[in-house]
Amino acid sequence: MINSLVTGGAGFIGSHLTRKLLSLGHNVIILDNLSGGLFENIPKGAVFVRGDIQDRYCVRGLFEANKFDYVYHLAAYAAEGLSHYIRRFNYHNNVIGSINIINDCIRYKVKRLIYTSSIAVYGHLSSFSFTEDSMVRPIDPYGIAKLAVEQDIHAAHEMFGLEYTIFRPHNVYGEYQNIGDRYRNVVGIFMNQIMKTGVLTIFGDGSQTRAFSYVGDIIDPIANCISYERAKNDIFNIGGNYSYSVLDLAHTLIKMTDKKGIRSSGIVFLPVRKEVLDARAYHDKVRVVFGNLPSTPLEEGLAKMWKWAEKEGPKETPKFKDIELTEGLPEIWVKGE
Helix, strand or coil: CEEEEEECCCCHHHHHHHHHHHHCCEEEEEEECCCCCCHHHCCCCCEEEECCCCCHHHHHHHHHHHCCCEEEECCCCCCCCHHHCCHHHHHHHHHHHHHHHHHHHHHCCCCEEEEECCHHHCECCCCEEECCCCCCECCCHHHHHHHHHHHHHHHHHHHHCCCEEEEEECCEECCCCCCCCCCCCHHHHHHHHHHHCCEEEEECCCCCEECCEEHHHCHHHHHHHHHCHHHCCEEEEECCCCCEEHHHHHHHHHHHHCCCCCCCCEEEEECCCCCCCEEEECCHHHHHHHCCCCCCCHHHHHHHHHHHHHHHCCCCCCCCCCCCCCCCCCHHHHHCC
């Protein structure tokens, strides 16, 4: 039996990954503090431990008791825009917490650490298509944190021989996403807004583009990378192949969810914020190693997520409690709408 730890396993991507690992015969333990994940996301068959990766004693005890073969590290707070205003929280949660995981992967001789990073490490405000060899120049603290962890993993490999595989997914959406999080995951935000008020909010004019990625298309390579020798000690972009503007996404969702003409949906444009204008990546490398991956069309993926979201119903959108800086904080986040 393969013993695997999934940090953030009650979260969106983590819960999908846990289901896949269980289907492959892994014995899975989830470590999650439920700050963003949901207890109901945890699949039957996984062992759940409520704890924080920032608590090194909790992490140490888990490694000591379970002798993990593989660690899939997904726990993070992935709000790029908000990370400017929660810098201390961002670095403690996304960097220091990750260092606790890395230390114990070394200490307890884990066979491989699989880390989900982000294409936020590339940064760049202008149009650009990223390859794994592109210059990394993150423009927000979240991207900086992800890059710092990548670099620490590489240093741990060089110094201690820790094996790793790093994935850089982007703009992933799908079932089990926390649609009540007002600061991240635009697809979930839009769906929640449609169910609550019918009014969608967009920063700027909506011309910024993203290669939206259905979650079911990225899980298999992440779960199965431990079986691929060529995936060892390497980094892979993974996600959707086609870019769509945020405005196109909004119109697609309005049309898809209002086929009977019973919803009055509209769009409110908010002041522009500083963000990457066009975020897309090349996936040649991941295809070379893992073969051709599924590529769910946007409307098909949205329909699957909407079917799930409608059953879940609209969610409250609590404000982040510990905003550290308010200068330049978008007004919609100040008001808490």
